[in-house]
Amino acid sequence: MLSLSEAIILGIVQGLAEWLPISSEGMTSLVMVTFFDRSLSEAIPISIWLHLGTLLAATVYFRDDVKKLLSGIPDYVRSFSKKEPHDPIISFLLISTILTGIVGLPLLLFVTDKAEMSGGSATAVIGIMLIFTGLLQRTISKDVSLARIPGMSDSLVAGISQGFAAIPGISRSGVTMSALLLRKFDAADAIRLSFLMSIPAVLVAEIGVGLMDMVELDVYSFVALFFAFAFGLVTIDLFLKVAKKVDFSYFCIGLGILSVLAMFL
Template sequence: MIEQIVLSIIQGIAEWLPVSSEGLSVYILIKFFNSDPSQAVSYAIFLHTGTMLAVIVKFREDFARILGLKDTALTKLLFVTTIFTGITAIPLFYLITSFRSGFEITMLIGFMLIVTGLVLRLPKGGYREFKSMSITEMAFLGFFQGFAILPGISRSGTTISFLLLRKINKEDSLKISFLISVPAVLGALILDLLSNSNNVRVELGLITVAITFFVGYLTMDLLLRFAKIVEFSKFCVILGLLTIVLSLIQFL
């Protein structure tokens, strides 16, 4: 029970920061709770259920327009990005869930955190609205989002950085990044459910989702503002290097 509470709080906070909440959860599960790598990845994916619900509630008006087919631009964006997210995420999912060594996956987390740090250093700033995005840009956005299935790659950091590189304004970039996360998380949950026999117990699952949802919803605005003023690129690189060094020391 302590494990579920700790991980739920971490997910509820880390989801809004460009530091890879999945990477943190997988690392903690392996190093501190002795979880099997594939089970750790599976549980880290499940933890996103609560924060996904927080995003749905936060942007409920946008999702209502999408479901009511009243915003064709948003509907098209979610449709295209989801397809291309699946193209990269599905094979990578089967790759990481095939890992049997904690050393392999913690090394992956370390290297991917460094990649995240480098991505966050890319030039930022834009003036375009998301409605001006081409189909090709939407496809690449989804393609890059798919790499976030790898623990250590920040989904929000990657997608927001891509949008800003394409000169989409900051407000639209942030909003779009979270809107496109919902079908991506739903897809990952379904894929994991179909592929993994070690399902989370219902009662513990409900508690986990509830805690993650409330922590995530209550901290979302504050942490998103915090993420705008703090330089996370150096933090991710340092954390990645530390993860690699500690993994090598333990392995040797």
């Protein structure tokens, strides 16, 4: 599946890119296609596998939120029989994850089963998606946003948006944060909800990839996972602070243009 050097490089790229709105799946796929001579359909399952490392890092970083949500599940289930109000965050994560699967699974199956592109063509496709991600970030409203509780419509918008991140080059964090900011959430809540959304979504994706036997597990695949976890855990706090202040849309657009132009060189 991977050599030792490939595992280390890809793990580091995943750990660094996951927290920024630049598509970690696009970055790792771009590295595999451009430097490791992988086809796009080969690169995508490996990219999804690497997300498990940064998922573990996010779980450690947001452990207080995760513990609170897990401890609230029994009360959430009982609230239906008692006809009491439900925990809005659990409802948000549940609905958004279901919609992510409905939208993302067909896209994932398409790009892995049908898109046997490699080399310049695959690089260009990823580049186009990076440009789209950058342009999406440029459209975020600058109006005053509010700290508020997510509702049904927020769950629908965020979940559908996250589903499109199955396409390499479309940033999961970028598209979900953009969707939540457009829904008038403040930046802090948008970032927190976006990363909480990633936990069940990535778990479901990992289960799906495992059931479909899309990734060959060996010692180097776990080396890649370790490096993704380690670098993700070390950098998450710094990068979340940077992401609030730096406009990464220009980076996405610039890298996307270079990726498209590479097809003609």
